[in-house]
Amino acid sequence: MTGLKAFDLDGRLALVTGSSQGIGLALARGLAEAGARVVLNGRGAARVAEAAAGIGDRAVDPAEGLGLFDVTDPDAVEAGVARIEREVGPIDILVNNAGIQRRTPLEDFPVETWREVMRANLDSVFFVGQAVARRMIPRRRGKIINIASLQSEAARPTIAPYTASKGAVKMLTRGMCADWARHGLQINAIGPGYFETALNRPLREDPVFDAWLCKRTPAGRWGKVEELCGTAVFLASSASDFVNGQVIYVDGGVLSVL
16 A cells, blocks of 8 residues: 555554543544544543544544543453444454542652553553553564653653653654564554643743743744654554654654754
8 A cells, every 4th residue: 555545544443541632632633534543541531422423423422431431450450451443343443541640849749640640641552552452463564653752861850750751652662662572562652842731831831941942942832742643543544554663752842943
């Protein structure tokens, strides 16, 4: 398959974790616009239903609780993935997007908050990735897209645990490739830079940081979440069938300059 047809996701089923808002919702919309049916994931039924309504008939109806599972609970993940496969169909695309941010100087960072960040940002990628891959492997096909970060490569004060978790997501992506590429799966990651999201609202509203970031970024601005969709569609489609174990940074050029 060549040309634009290689990017067509018609007939494919995608599961996007943490997709009731922000980057996850934008990626779900992008995949749906490329033709995929999308299962949204989250723990808030009302928020997931609202997000699904915004996508339209490409979103699998969450009314029966499909996708409403905690990605940090391996038993809930297994049950949720099994139900999707049983009641909707085989998952062709997984986007591991769920994650959180906590800002505290490292010397004051509470142990339980460290564990909370690791559960949400790293454990969930392993739990959902493993549950989905176990079903993709016998089918000899599947796309897994992990959401890494600019902080997979660069650190800033007060977010060391987040940085550690996203660095681990980068390496877990490579590890998944090492184990699963031979079975016909492609596992890659997207590393967003600074985007206008609820997670980054405190930074966006800080005039000092906002001015620093716009000066620091070659593109001269914050990213818009819809600007991540092209990369996601590429990695979810047949166009990327020989791309494996990579992190594509979508950051306006931040990592390219000192």
